[in-house]
Amino acid sequence: MPVQYTNWNKLYPEWRIGPSDCSQSCRKSKGKPNGKKPAPEEKKLYLEPEYTKSRITDFEFKELVMLPREIDLNEWLASNTTTFFHHINLQYSTISEFCTGESCQTMAVCNTQYYWYDERGKKIKCTAPQYVDFVMSSVQKLVTDEDVFPTKYGKEFPNSFESLVKKICKYLFHVLAHIYSSHFKETLALELHGHLNTLYTHFILFIREFNLVDPKETTIMDDLTEVLCSSSGSSSNGSGNGSNNSAGAQNHVKER
Numbered sequence: 001m002p003v004q005y006t007n008w009n010k011l012y013p014e015w016r017i018g019p020s021d022c023s024q025s026c027r028k029s030k031g032k033p034n035g036k037k038p039a040p041e042e043k044k045l046y047l048e049p050e051y052t053k054s055r056i057t058d059f060e061f062k063e064l065v066m067l068p069r070e071i072d073l074n075e076w077l078a079s080n081t082t083t084f085f086h087h088i089n090l091q092y093s094t095i096s097e098f099c100t101g102e103s104c105q106t107m108a109v110c111n112t113q114y115y116w117y118d119e120r121g122k123k124i125k126c127t128a129p130q131y132v133d134f135v136m137s138s139v140q141k142l143v144t145d146e147d148v149f150p151t152k153y154g155k156e157f158p159n160s161f162e163s164l165v166k167k168i169c170k171y172l173f174h175v176l177a178h179i180y181s182s183h184f185k186e187t188l189a190l191e192l193h194g195h196l197n198t199l200y201t202h203f204i205l206f207i208r209e210f211n212l213v214d215p216k217e218t219t220i221m222d223d224l225t226e227v228l229c230s231s232s233g234s235s236s237n238g239s240g241n242g243s244n245n246s247a248g249a250q251n252h253v254k255e256r
């Protein structure tokens with residue numbers, strides 16, 4: 001079941017006003033807040049080859065993310081961002097019962113901790129499920145706001161649209177990264193790692209194609225990205241049986 005979001009009027013970061021730089025509403029710090037050295041990294045289960053090769057499709061995501069001819073860039077960004085939001089929300093909901101205030105006392109990804117900042121720049125101390133709730137409820141509010149994600153004919157996208165999309169993608173990346181770093185075991189137990197890998201690969205190639213997230217922000221997962229995304233879009237990789245699995249994608253997306 002998708003997660004229900006209730007904090008509609010509380011503690012939203014101010015998405016519409018403020019510096020175009022999207023680093024203001026969320027900052028991170030390395031290591032533990034008490035200054036102690038971070039614990040040595042555990043072995044990353046999600047990097048095991050037997051798991052990284054698991055996907056649910058052999059689509060050529062590099063082609064799939066490209067802006068199709070005749071489609072407006074903002075429309076393409078809006079449609080994809082909304083879809084990623086729904087899929088990442090759904091993927092998180094599969095492990096959300098394990099992501100509790102006790103198991104995840106902070107929004108941690110490997111040894112990095114993320115903090116949520118309210119609209120006044122005040123740091124909000126929150127657990128991982130609270131952080132994800134802030135992200136999802138804020139994004140839900142944005143993607144259903146007709147002034148930000150217009151769906152009616154003749155309605156224009158706001159000037160701030162691209163910077164809002166960048167913010168959304170940054171936060172969605174944090175959620176995906178948290179699932180990998182803290183809930184991969186549960187994802188494996190549910191046999192949903194193929195879905196997670198596929199979603200991650202598609203998402204990373206999309207944000208790369210349109211430079212939506214600062215590469216510094218995603219460095220933390222570079223080891224995984226390298227394994228998953230370097231094999232995506234390469235016809236010499238994958239099953240190698242010459243099947244026509246990518247034909248579907250090519251029907252939808254033509255060369256620019």
Ligand SMILES: [Zn+2]
Nearest residue numbers: 099104128182
């Ligand atoms: Zn968690």
